[in-house]
Amino acid sequence: xxxQYAYMFNELIQKLKQYDTVGVFSHIRPDGDCIxxxxxxxxxxxxxxxxxxxxxxxxxxLNLKWLADYYPIRQPDEKSLQKCDAFxxxxxxxxxxxxxxxxxxxxxxxxxYMVDHHPDPYxxxxxxxxxxxxxxxxxxxxxxxxxxxxxxxxxDAAKALYTGIxxxxxxxxxxxxxxxxxxxxxxxxxxxGFRPNEVAERVFSNKSLNQLHLLSKAMGTIxxxxxxxxxxxxxxxxxxxxxxxxxxxxxxFVGYPLSVTGIKAAILFKALGDGVKMSLRxxxxxxxxxxxxxxxxxxxxxxxxxxxxxGPLEETxxxxxxIGAEQLVSVDKS
Amino acid sequence: xxxQYAYMFNELIQKLKQYDTVGVFSHIRPDGDCIxxxxxxxxxxxxxxxxxxxxxxxxxxLNLKWLADYYPIRQPDEKSLQKCDAFxxxxxxxxxxxxxxxxxxxxxxxxxYMVDHHPDPYxxxxxxxxxxxxxxxxxxxxxxxxxxxxxxxxxDAAKALYTGIxxxxxxxxxxxxxxxxxxxxxxxxxxxGFRPNEVAERVFSNKSLNQLHLLSKAMGTIxxxxxxxxxxxxxxxxxxxxxxxxxxxxxxFVGYPLSVTGIKAAILFKALGDGVKMSLRxxxxxxxxxxxxxxxxxxxxxxxxxxxxxGPLEETxxxxxxIGAEQLVSVDKS
Numbered sequence: 105x106x107x108q109y110a111y112m113f114n115e116l117i118q119k120l121k122q123y124d125t126v127g128v129f130s131h132i133r134p135d136g137d138c139i140x141x142x143x144x145x146x147x148x149x150x151x152x153x154x155x156x157x158x159x160x161x162x163x164x165x166l167n168l169k170w171l172a173d174y175y176p177i178r179q180p181d182e183k184s185l186q187k188c189d190a191f192x193x194x195x196x197x198x199x200x201x202x203x204x205x206x207x208x209x210x211x212x213x214x215x216x217y218m219v220d221h222h223p224d225p226y227x228x229x230x231x232x233x234x235x236x237x238x239x240x241x242x243x244x245x246x247x248x249x250x251x252x253x254x255x256x257x258x259x260d261a262a263k264a265l266y267t268g269i270x271x272x273x274x275x276x277x278x279x280x281x282x283x284x285x286x287x288x289x290x291x292x293x294x295x296x297g298f299r300p301n302e303v304a305e306r307v308f309s310n311k312s313l314n315q316l317h318l319l320s321k322a323m324g325t326i327x328x329x330x331x332x333x334x335x336x337x338x339x340x341x342x343x344x345x346x347x348x349x350x351x352x353x354x355x356x357f358v359g360y361p362l363s364v365t366g367i368k369a370a371i372l373f374k375a376l377g378d379g380v381k382m383s384l385r386x387x388x389x390x391x392x393x394x395x396x397x398x399x400x401x402x403x404x405x406x407x408x409x410x411x412x413x414x415g416p417l418e419e420t421x422x423x424x425x426x427i428g429a430e431q432l433v434s435v436d437k438s
Numbered sequence: 439x440x441x442q443y444a445y446m447f448n449e450l451i452q453k454l455k456q457y458d459t460v461g462v463f464s465h466i467r468p469d470g471d472c473i474x475x476x477x478x479x480x481x482x483x484x485x486x487x488x489x490x491x492x493x494x495x496x497x498x499x500l501n502l503k504w505l506a507d508y509y510p511i512r513q514p515d516e517k518s519l520q521k522c523d524a525f526x527x528x529x530x531x532x533x534x535x536x537x538x539x540x541x542x543x544x545x546x547x548x549x550x551y552m553v554d555h556h557p558d559p560y561x562x563x564x565x566x567x568x569x570x571x572x573x574x575x576x577x578x579x580x581x582x583x584x585x586x587x588x589x590x591x592x593x594d595a596a597k598a599l600y601t602g603i604x605x606x607x608x609x610x611x612x613x614x615x616x617x618x619x620x621x622x623x624x625x626x627x628x629x630x631g632f633r634p635n636e637v638a639e640r641v642f643s644n645k646s647l648n649q650l651h652l653l654s655k656a657m658g659t660i661x662x663x664x665x666x667x668x669x670x671x672x673x674x675x676x677x678x679x680x681x682x683x684x685x686x687x688x689x690x691f692v693g694y695p696l697s698v699t700g701i702k703a704a705i706l707f708k709a710l711g712d713g714v715k716m717s718l719r720x721x722x723x724x725x726x727x728x729x730x731x732x733x734x735x736x737x738x739x740x741x742x743x744x745x746x747x748x749g750p751l752e753e754t755x756x757x758x759x760x761i762g763a764e765q766l767v768s769v770d771k772s
Contacts, residue, residue, distance in 0.1 A: 167699075275610065275611060276609065276623075277609060277635055277638040278633075278634070278635055279633040279636075281627075281633060283624045283627040283628035286623050286627055286634075287620075287624040289624075290618075290624060291617070294617035299612075299613040299614075299615060299616070300610055300612070300613070301612055301613040309721065310699040311698055311699060312698070312699060313660060313661075313669075313698055316657050316660050316694060316695075316698065320654050320655070320657035320660075321654070321658070322654075323650050323653060323654035323657065324655070326647060360645075360650060363643045363644070363645045364643075364645055364646070364650065365500075365643065365644040365645060365646060387639060387643065
């Protein structure tokens with residue numbers, strides 16, 4: 105794998121060094137991994153005397169704004185886009201994940217490079233580094249420095265890369281974290297001269313009081329079904345209104361029902377107006393929530409999927425749990 | 439530091455190899471770090487043909503029972519204690535942290551060794567490795583293997599050590615985590631051939647439904663004081679009764695008020711019958727909660743302290759917040 109990375113990144117480095125100006129996009133509705141990778145990539149370009157623009161259609165989330173102090177992130181405009189000789193797309197597997205980039209590039213085709221770790225990558229880019237097994241795009245971008253000149257990795261870039269590894273792995277807890285991931289995290293701490301709490305507190309200790317009150321209400325709804333194998337939690341429009349919160353404030357909530365001891369799967373239902381959206385999570389190899397979600401017209405991955413149901417809430421819960429129960433039964437029989 | 443560890447652990451290794459039978463104690467009210475260190479140390483002794491007993495006065499917590507499958511942990515009894523030629527005490531800084539050990543040793547003195555990372559260690563042991571800067575006792579015990587024969591570190595011992603590092607660092611997020619800690623975590627994953635989720639899910643995904651309902655009620659009480667600088671949360675006896683929970687179920691709750699964006703300190707008050715116990719936490723270098731707690735007759739560390747107040751709850755909150763406010767004012771002036 106190390107050799108494969110060296111080969112891929114050497115090729116990317118040679119390509120990028122041809123240009124005077126490069127536009128670097130993070131995906132729409134940005135998260136810690138794409139913003140971290142974007143900031144570090146721009147700092148790398150700058151270190152190598154290549155002018156860099158960091159673009160995103162959307163605002164940087166509140167808990168990541170400090171990263172934009174390391175390198176400014178702007179909304180793309182015609183004039184800036186025209187100045188770019190090439191583009192780098194980070195942490196997304198197809199042009200449409202990058203908003204106005206996908207429109208612009210049709211009128212004014214320019215070389216585009218992608219670095220990403222999502223499955224099923226679009227194959228029309230000029231060069232792509234797509235490694236599904238990587239914990240994060242930030243883990244990949246570390247090799248951009250490693251293969252060129254590791255001394256160009258400064259404190260800011262180290263913290264940016266650490267942020268993406270941290271946020272895309274649930275604090276280094278997911279099964280995507282390899283010994284190599286952990287060893288890169290160690291190198292980032294050493295090179296950057298910081299401790300993990302500096303990044304973790306900025307990224308995670310940023311709840312609003314309203315959000316905690318919403319979480320309180322939602323957590324009170326958790327119930328277990330099917331012999332305590334399925335945990336269900338819900339959020340209603342009324343709860344959002346009572347706590348002055350929005351759908352975005354539900355981020356991460358599904359982890360709470362999923363943390364109940366002994367369960368195999370958890371579902372968060374959100375009845376926010378237009379039917380009921382749901383997030384399905386499995387913590388058992390026996391339960392494939394992708395199969396489950398597909399039966400309701402949704403889909404995703406084995407351990408994490410989503411779906412929609414016309415509602416109302418009570419019927420939705422009953423129906424979705426029953427569909428899950430069938431899968432639990434077929435597991436018991438197999 | 440590496441040289442210092444080598445020297446200390448070589449000395450400990452030579453001492454332990456003199457004995458046929460060693461009793462290994464983890465501290466009373468055990469946690470992931472002491473149990474992980476205990477299991478790994480017993481496996482190390484076994485690998486080196488030394489008979490090992492793992493002792494604890496208390497039960498192993500539910501979320502750590504799987505570690506006791508790697509090496510049996512028993513309550514100390516006269517007969518087993520008599521069989522031991524020496525004792526090793528793990529993750530506690532004085533004999534009284536080890537329950538019945540401290541009584542037994544007075545009647546039947548035997549060589550005792552300590553490995554720990556708490557401040558102010560008792561200095562009467564025959565040999566101690568006490569490193570306050572270490573993230574965890576498990577990080578220290580890794581060097582027992584490293585200095586002797588790293589090939590003796592098997593999958594079980596690696597998972598045991600990983601558990602202690604994980605639980606004592608809030609999932610590798612505290613400021614006690616150094617590049618060295620992270621690099622040891624990487625080695626444990628590599629040598630043990632496992633991924634972090636295997637340990638993290640066992641250790642952290644073990645909430646009872648009742649505990650989540652208690653957390654729901656407690657989270658609903660969070661309020662901000664002193665220009666949103668202090669977050670307060672409380673738990674009452676009635677809440678425990680309504681949710682069929684105990685004081686133990688409040689473990690970790692103080693992290694929720696502490697996660698509110700922009701605050702400097704958080705307090706969890708527990709009015710469970712006999713006055714009001716409180717946990718004070720700071721996330722600002724400006725606020726020393728040890729000084730704060732001392733004014734109410736408590737104490738601890740700068741960032742984490744505890745205290746007791748006769749109550750009732752409402753007056754306690756008012757008084758404790760006012761004392762904290764003085765400190766915030768004196769900070770503003772300094």
